[in-house]
Amino acid sequence: xxxxxxxxxxxxxxxxxxxxxxxxxxxxxxxxxxxxxxxxxxxxxxxxxxxxxxxxxxxxxxxxxxxxxxxxxxxxxxxxxxxxxxxxxxxxxxxxxxxxxxxxxxxxxxxxxxxxxxxxxxxxxxxxxxxxxxxxxxxxxxxxxxxxxxxxxxxxxxxxxxxxxxxxxxxxxxxxxxxxxxxxxxxxxxxxxxxxxxxxxxxxxxxxxxxxxxxxxxxxxxxxxxxxxxxxxxxxxxxxxxxxxxxxxxxxxxxxxxxxxxxxxxxxxxxxxxxxxxxxxxxxxxx
Numbered sequence: 094x095x096x097x098x099x100x101x102x103x104x105x106x107x108x109x110x111x112x113x114x115x116x117x118x119x120x121x122x123x124x125x126x127x128x129x130x131x132x133x134x135x136x137x138x139x140x141x142x143x144x145x146x147x148x149x150x151x152x153x154x155x156x157x158x159x160x161x162x163x164x165x166x167x168x169x170x171x172x173x174x175x176x177x178x179x180x181x182x183x184x185x186x187x188x189x190x191x192x193x194x195x196x197x198x199x200x201x202x203x204x205x206x207x208x209x210x211x212x213x214x215x216x217x218x219x220x221x222x223x224x225x226x227x228x229x230x231x232x233x234x235x236x237x238x239x240x241x242x243x244x245x246x247x248x249x250x251x252x253x254x255x256x257x258x259x260x261x262x263x264x265x266x267x268x269x270x271x272x273x274x275x276x277x278x279x280x281x282x283x284x285x286x287x288x289x290x291x292x293x294x295x296x297x298x299x300x301x302x303x304x305x306x307x308x309x310x311x312x313x314x315x316x317x318x319x320x321x322x323x324x325x326x327x328x329x330x331x332x333x334x335x336x337x338x339x340x341x342x343x344x345x346x347x348x349x350x351x352x353x354x355x356x357x358x359x360x361x362x363x364x365x366x367x368x369x370x371x372x373x374x375x376x377x378x379x380x
Contacts, residue, residue: 243277
């Protein structure tokens with residue numbers, strides 16, 4: 094059939110716009126936090142998987158860290174167990190931890206791995222317990238014990254490095270191991286930020302269910318520096334549920350990550366749009 098010249102020119106424009114970004118990021122590690130809210134249906138998961146596979150094929154080293162908050166909550170509800178939170182952290186008793194490990198390290202992790210592999214990638218799923226990747230200790234919230242919720246004590250990235258060098262895409266469920274092998278539930282944003290810092294990643298990308306950091310007029314703010322972000326926190330522009338994500342992003346860029354991005358994971362091919370277009374779609378914070 095005859096070529097649609099307008100459509101073809103649009104495709105060519107997109108490819109030429111992407112070229113300098115492909116050159117710039119070739120060989121670089123990019124940590125992508127994939128949230129449970131961006132896994133609502135098979136089409137969204139497939140879109141994300143294609144993005145990650147393309148990143149690998151053009152020479153980047155994507156590392157995926159995923160959450161499973163909605164999935165864990167739904168399963169607990171089916172078991173008749175109510176979810177409780179303290180300052181955004183899930184109260185995790187022994188029974189809840191079993192569900193966390195089953196959903197994070199099992200069902201959700203393997204779903205992401207399978208989706209990437211179906212798109213032609215070579216993904217390997219693991220948790221922070223594998224290869225001694227994440228050593229954790231109990232996290233206390235203002236002195237309150239909320240069960241098997243952990244904070245990261247140490248990250249040993251050797252297993253990630255081996256997978257990257259072998260051409261694999263690591264897919265990490267943020268469950269850490271304590272001193273005696275006990276399991277700890279770790280916030281996925283925090284795990285992604287800490288891992289990006291240890292790997293000295295080029296970028297940390299946090300996929301969320303919001304458009305990014307918004308101004309008081311509701312417009313997406315981007316190209317922000319650390320002092321600008323701190324000023325937005327101080328004047329109340331950044332508040333509520335965005336604060337923990339911003340905290341992870343700031344920690345990452347202050348620890349050597351070149352830039353952090355907060356983007357809407359519900360948008361089809363959101364990762365590619367942020368990486369390979371001049372305008373991007375979310376909030377970029379420069380180190």
